[in-house]
Amino acid sequence: xxxxxxxxxxxxxxxxxISGVDLAQEAPDATIAAIRQALLDHQVIFFxxxxxxxxxxxxxxxxFGPLNIHPYVAGMAGHPEVxxxxxxxxxxxxxxxxxxxxxxxxxxxxxxxxxxxxxxPEFGGDTLFASQAAAFExxxxxxxxxxxxxxxxxxxxxxYSAQGxxxxxxxxxxxxxxxxxxxxxxxxxxxxxxxxxRKALYVNPAFTIRIEGWKTxxxxxxxxxxxxxxxxxxxxxxxxxxxxSVAFWDNxxxxxxxxxxxxxxxRHMRRVTVDPWPVEAAxxxxxxxEAVS
Ligand code: SIN
Numbered sequence: 001x002x003x004x005x006x007x008x009x010x011x012x013x014x015x016x017x018i019s020g021v022d023l024a025q026e027a028p029d030a031t032i033a034a035i036r037q038a039l040l041d042h043q044v045i046f047f048x049x050x051x052x053x054x055x056x057x058x059x060x061x062x063x064f065g066p067l068n069i070h071p072y073v074a075g076m077a078g079h080p081e082v083x084x085x086x087x088x089x090x091x092x093x094x095x096x097x098x099x100x101x102x103x104x105x106x107x108x109x110x111x112x113x114x115x116x117x118x119x120x121p122e123f124g125g126d127t128l129f130a131s132q133a134a135a136f137e138x139x140x141x142x143x144x145x146x147x148x149x150x151x152x153x154x155x156x157x158x159x160y161s162a163q164g165x166x167x168x169x170x171x172x173x174x175x176x177x178x179x180x181x182x183x184x185x186x187x188x189x190x191x192x193x194x195x196x197x198r199k200a201l202y203v204n205p206a207f208t209i210r211i212e213g214w215k216t217x218x219x220x221x222x223x224x225x226x227x228x229x230x231x232x233x234x235x236x237x238x239x240x241x242x243x244x245s246v247a248f249w250d251n252x253x254x255x256x257x258x259x260x261x262x263x264x265x266x267r268h269m270r271r272v273t274v275d276p277w278p279v280e281a282a283x284x285x286x287x288x289x290e291a292v293s
Pocket of ligand 1: 126127257259271
């Protein structure tokens with residue numbers, strides 16, 4: 001690890017703050033490798049006092065994989081991979097204000113997200129993170145084995161529908177509503193991390209709509225239990241933003257939740273989202289869901 005890089009753990013289950021690196025500079029491969037390792041070790045990592053232009057945020061993100069262009073949220077003019085996450089003082093609903101894993105509704109879900117704080121409220125607006133690896137490990141061996149044999153169906157249809165939380169109108173974000181043709185994709189309910197081998201639950205309240213081959217009532221019973229279990233405080237950490245803060249989380253094993261507790265204030269973030277490399281996609285286990293009766 002480069003000598004200047006310091007890593008400080010923030011909580012028992014996940015989260016570490018990294019200092020001694022300027023993300024605005026093109027980092028040597030050894031530094032990027034150390035950051036990647038820290039992400040694998042801690043699942044979400046944080047940096048303070050950075051100054052990132054959209055170009056630099058894109059350049060930093062692209063060191064970890066191809067960048068996603070969101071299917072519903074319009075990117076910045078000239079930077080389609082950069083999503084501006086803005087809550088204006090007059091907006092009621094924030095973006096990301098419920099537990100979720102980014103882009104699990106895609107065939108090839110994002111592996112990571114990098115969020116940079118441009119403007120933060122005077123108070124509030126923290127983001128919560130929950131380790132889904134810790135959530136899996138806390139289950140009984142019997143339930144672990146059962147879940148390892150199950151797949152779940154994910155879709156953006158509910159969250160990005162006209163009534164959904166994500167598609168609500170916000171002054172400074174252009175978000176399209178998902179139409180009736182939005183896809184459904186099947187992912188294993190327990191994801192074996194392709195880089196660490198650690199197992200994590202891979203269902204989330206925003207985008208997981210049912211368990212494959214189960215009746216809706218049966219699905220809801222088990223999913224409701226898991227959604228409750230997965231957000232137990234002991235699996236979480238909480239990050240208080242300042243302008244210039246950066247969070248980088250691993251969507252394969254982490255849920256996150258943007259708190260909406262700063263009425264009348266402005267919060268402005270920029271996110272780039274890292275897709276899997278094509279080689280990882282080749283070994284993907286997702287497939288399109290069959291129609292259900
Ligand atoms: C998101 O879900 O990507 C937004 C998180 C945040 O604004 O804290």
